Amino acid sequence: MLGLNKRDFTLLLIVIALAGLAPFLLNPFPEGSAMAQFNAGYPDLMQKFVIYGIFAIGFNILFGLTGYLSFGHAAFLGVGSYSCVWMFKLLGYNVMPGILLSILTSGIFAYLIGVVSLRRSGIYFSILTLAFAQMSFALAYSVLSNPKFNLTNGETGLQVYSNDPQWLHSADKPDLPHLFGLSMRATHEMQLGAWEFQFNVGYYLCAVIMVAAFYLSIRIFRSPFGMMLRAVKSNNTRMYYTGLNARPYTLAAFVISGMYAGLAGGLLSAVDPLAGAERMQWTASGEVVLMTILGGTGTLIGPVLGSGLIKYFENIFSKINDSVLHSWFSFLPDGMEDFMVTIVHPFVGKGWHLTLGALFVLIVIFLPGGLVQGGQKIRGLFTGRTEAEQAAADANQSTPAE
Amino acid sequence: MDAIILQILNGLDKGSAYALIALGLTLIFGTLGVVNFAHGAIFMLGAFCAVTLSKILTLSYLTIDETQVDFLGNPLKVKTPYVEHWFGQDVGAALIDWAVPLAILFSIPVMIAIGVIMERGLIKHFYKRPHADQILVTFGLAIVLQEIVKYYFGANPIPTPAPDMFRGSFDFSTFLGFEPNSVIYPIWRLIYFAFSALIIGAVFAFLQFTTFGMVVRAGMADRETVGLLGINIDRKFTIMFGIAAAVAGLAGVMYAPINAPNYHMGMDFLVLSFVVVVVGGMGSLPGAVAAGFLLGILESFASTTWATTTIPGINQIIIYLVAIIILLTRPRGLMGKKGVMED
């Protein structure tokens, strides 16, 4: 189907189902119940799930296939965001030109950075990309924001003002990002008993794009090009002694993954027309790395799972405050309760980044293969097969895959 | 001419910090083969050693002076630091005033301990893992460290002044035969530079003239062979990690009066120090030091009003631009050795 083998097609169907039914799946708890705080089925958060999913899928094309660890991918996200807002300012609030331009500019940007960074591999490459990202951040934050030449609007962030030209804007169109007149914020609410589900235009646009991005990534993974990239990761020496210069391949992967990041950045602006430099900071680059390794580097579904989990936990953890903690541990004796609250407190609320860092360390130590590999291990326990046998069996089912 | 000398002097303090951090990075990379993304966090912890000591020294108790009133008409509350209570007012006040230099003594054991715990507890297990894993785990560690500091010290910079007698500026002009007040330079920065030079000299001397240093240098050249000689190289490398941590920590302690420490100063310096290491040449200690000072001075020239009005914000990106140019022309860096981190 669609040029995919059976397993990959099933995977695609699962992702489509997850994305399509997300408003139901993410709101399992009735409105007003104590558990409702764990619901995630509202537009803002669901949009983040799929947008960061795209970002991580793209990152995985580079890191998962070639093994080149970029620490500067947030730069492309930021470039995409700025491009999209500029389209809003110049042309009007239709998101299509903005999204297309964000893919294009981030692609060009990725090419320029890639040409320089890919001259070296390994650690050098990581450091170079990190340096480029920090430079882009400095550019966006201050250099390109001065009275003479204001491209990024510095600290305030780039946004649309009423005196912007917006050449294509007409009075009948909404004064907010829209897709050919359909506002990104339009939300249909559905009441089912105690449950409430929200269907948001912005979310579904992002979800459709995410599914397309996911499909493309499967095709890349299964293509000869993907095989070449895995060969680069596996053994660069043999690659060169096979008469192949690896650089055009890695550069192509770098640009593709930069374009994915740009697309994600464009979508971030499309659902909320404000672009700030903080999107380019190294923490954002680190976050996408974590999403990918949490899910499973080099696996298809891993980045989608990883980004969803991270964004979900970010949201939930940030909401927890001391009174919530006290209610959780209220079953303990008083002294113990306070003690537990003191221990957990630094990790929640504003301390989300501490949790993120700790998670980073723990995953790299204990689960370097991510959730997907963890799942395979558990599956192995039940079927009594080792991982190698499992992999061999998997390989036998699909043709030249895995 | 005087302006040029002034800018060179201005670049020395940042250059010293870059050089010290880059030196530690190179030592760790050369001996252990690990790129330590947490090294900036160690620098930051050093600065917070100074903050902590000055906080400890100023721990105070309150007494109420009935004879005086504050501006609201309430009896005046007088804060008295415990150290003044214990050692008398003069000695106590001097101790508080000298918190930063005292923090040097305080930080050396603390930083060595932190370094050794880091190496034994975490990084040791990553020698055989891919470089990507090493980067990721130290990166995570850096986030954890800086978030812990943020949790206890808050997000705002904490001013930590130098001792009173070093707070002024020094006028170089008459020495150099210029008009008075054309080349004035804060004394503390001068001390910082001298201190850094001392540490750099000490590290080099240590590597050059001690047996320990000889083994470490041999280990940097060829780790496996030294291991075969029956020398317990791992233990030596642990100590090396502790030393590198102490160097970065001291750089941080002394930097506290120059820029009020905040929790993310480590990462800001780390990225630039990496650039310094890459420009100097991966694995080359003299390269790291030279490139550190070079880039620090370049940055200071780019920060002059003339430069920033010609190209706005050039001071923020000059280091990266130079790094790109150098990498395009000399891929191995200024003093890089062949075979270090090559395909």
Next chain:
Amino acid sequence: MGILEVKNVNKRFGGLQALGNVNLSIRENTVHAIIGPNGAGKSTLLNVLIGKLIPDTGSVMFDGQSVLGRQSYEICQMGISRVFQTPEIFGDLTVLENMMIPIFARRDGAFQMNVIGAATNEKTIIEQAEHVLESLNMADKRYFHSASMSRGDKRRLEIGMCLSQNPRLLLLDEPTAGMARADTNNTIDLLKQIKDERDITIAIIEHDMHVVFSLAERITVLAQGSPLVEDTPDKIKGHPKVREAYLGESA
């Protein structure tokens, strides 16, 4: 005039003369072995032959073109394939994928880097790769994770990968190092078969005299960085200088 001509090559490392005035000519369609005691300069010579190391003086010409200073992929595109001491294969990939990559790299008789072109004829590439695997008796292992195979199988795969590109010169660096006896014999048989079936020049650097004397048609003996003698295996066996420098010690 040989296919590979090494002329007046000198290489110094600091105070050590690694190669001293090496002249070597490898004739087309022969199996040429280069032997010598440890430290004789075999590895240095090999690195010079594949352009990885640039000699201080002298030239290395392959089929009339200099190989010096070229990138490794360019050397390979000239028609030189290299088999490493430890098999260099794509360990994370399956055996079939390993075989597909060199075929992709060299299709229709020329090296093509075009990614999109590669996507269109994947089926024929798979067929060709399976064909090569069959000729290596490895067809049943095609979905194996290649890193999990035995050393002998890895070597077999590596040689197969090199041959699938139809090189004119195959360089082997101690192809049986670290192998069990059975694997060694299998490798010798495979190389004999290649020699019989194809028009190919093989240069082999080897320690194991059993391998050398079962395969080589000509042998160059290196000692202290310079060629001592070059002759047929029978003559080399009885050569007094060689006995003194090399065989005398090992026998």
